[in-house]
Amino acid sequence: MGADFRPNGTHDWHSATYVSEWIEGDATRDVDRRPMLRRLAGLIPATHARPIRVLDVGGGYGAVSAEVLERWPAAHVTLHDYSQAMVSVAAERLGRYGTRVTYRLADMNERGWADRLGGPFDAVVSALAIHNVAGPELVERVYHDIFGVLRPGGALLNMDLLFPASDGLAELYRRDPTRHYNWDVRVTPADVDSHLRWLRRAGFSEVDCVWKDLELGLLWASRAA
Numbered sequence: 001m002g003a004d005f006r007p008n009g010t011h012d013w014h015s016a017t018y019v020s021e022w023i024e025g026d027a028t029r030d031v032d033r034r035p036m037l038r039r040l041a042g043l044i045p046a047t048h049a050r051p052i053r054v055l056d057v058g059g060g061y062g063a064v065s066a067e068v069l070e071r072w073p074a075a076h077v078t079l080h081d082y083s084q085a086m087v088s089v090a091a092e093r094l095g096r097y098g099t100r101v102t103y104r105l106a107d108m109n110e111r112g113w114a115d116r117l118g119g120p121f122d123a124v125v126s127a128l129a130i131h132n133v134a135g136p137e138l139v140e141r142v143y144h145d146i147f148g149v150l151r152p153g154g155a156l157l158n159m160d161l162l163f164p165a166s167d168g169l170a171e172l173y174r175r176d177p178t179r180h181y182n183w184d185v186r187v188t189p190a191d192v193d194s195h196l197r198w199l200r201r202a203g204f205s206e207v208d209c210v211w212k213d214l215e216l217g218l219l220w221a222s223r224a225a
């Protein structure tokens, strides 16, 4: 499954040129993506006054972090990624938030990556990042690692690709005229049921797919208080 698991071909996240082209392309999707990221940020279990520490896994150029920082004025965000090229752009874009943001480089494919992020955290957010790891068994391990850096009572909010569970459903997704994202729809073990099972096995007590639009969805997983 490993290499085939990459849903959109091979990304070169370490290339400054590729990263800058990807960010440029992403900006054209802003009108669709921003409301989703705003919605994700709004579901973080927090109150305005209480300072919280949030980890953005695979945070890229900072689109999710920016929504969290705007929504929660007392939040500190640790933006994680393994691409120096992405983190450099993020540091520029999020410069106005000053010491409210910390940047950490770590490869999710490597054991112990989450121990280098300076946890624990009250919440972990992520968008379109975790599917990049090298295979479904690693997704489960990444969930386990995230559980380990979450405070009791904290939650993971992961917006990511959730593939159809059968060829028939994949065909249905392709036929939907409202589908405007050009994902390469695959039938893989990374369907909603698999994600929820992996999250439970990682230790999360309350798991759900909060919303889903074809192959894009938001998973919620909380750690018991």
Ligand SMILES: C[S@@+](CC[C@H](N)C(=O)[O-])C[C@H]1O[C@@H](n2cnc3c(N)ncnc32)[C@H](O)[C@@H]1O
Residues within 6 Å of the ligand: 013, 057, 058, 059, 060, 061, 062, 063, 064, 080, 081, 082, 083, 086, 106, 107, 108, 109, 126, 127, 128, 129, 130, 132, 133
């Ligand atoms: C599609 S981008 C999403 C960026 C950001 N979350 C957003 O929604 O704009 C995927 C990000 O995951 C990062 N990434 C991919 N594989 C990774 C890995 N093994 N460890 C850490 N980060 C990774 C990439 O560098 C990239 O910044």
